[in-house]
Amino acid sequence: MTSMATPTEGRNTIDYLLGRGRLERIDGSTAGESSATIIGRATRRLLTADGGLAAGDVEGAFAAAYDAYRMAAEALLIRQGLRATGGEGSHVTVEDAISGQFAKAIPGLAKPTFERLRRTRHAAQYFDPSSAEISRDDAAWALKTSRTVVEEVERLLRTDPPELFA
Structure with missing residues (x-):
């Protein structure tokens, strides 16, 4: 079993x-109800990514x-x-906050993985001719990684460990 973060991990x-x-x-x-709503949205967004990949829209699949x-x-x-709080840098804020607290419990939330997904998504949504092309393999990796993380977060929220969510 994956070890859990302690309340102090990521606290700084x-x-x-x-x-x-x-x-x-x-x-x-x-908070419990709201987090369940967000996980439901995430699960539906995975279906959108599946559809994009099936249609050959690798950029759309990656972004979803x-x-x-x-x-x-x-x-x-x-x-x-x-x-x-939103605005410029809000995705990096989520990345920093969550990677520091939950990468031990959910390895897919490690900073390098989060950063790779975030940066490549940016390239998918904001065309830059100097960026590397996103391949079908890239989109398939993003979908697999995201599906695993969504499932693990859903499991963690369902078990609701008090040391994490007190």
Whole structure:
């Protein structure tokens, strides 16, 4: 079994992001319900990615897979009564907050994986002729990685360990 993060893992990052106004606290009374809603959206976005890949739209499939991945990460933040404040850099904020806290429990949330998905998604959505072309294999990897993370986040939220979500 994968070891769980302790309450202090990633705490400095969370405190830093809160202090810089990159994260904010939200009403935690509906955190469980809200995180379940976000996971439902992530699961549906995986279906969108499947359809894109089947149709040969590798950029669209990659972007949809990343969306599902990011939504799963955001569900973990919401479950803690936190969210990124939005604006430029909000995806990096989610990346930093979640990688620091949950990469041990969910290896697919490790910073290098998150960063690869985020940067490639950016290239998929904002055309740059100097960027490497996104291949079918890239999109298939993103979809597999995202599906695994969504499933693992859903499992973690369902078990609701108090040391993580107190």
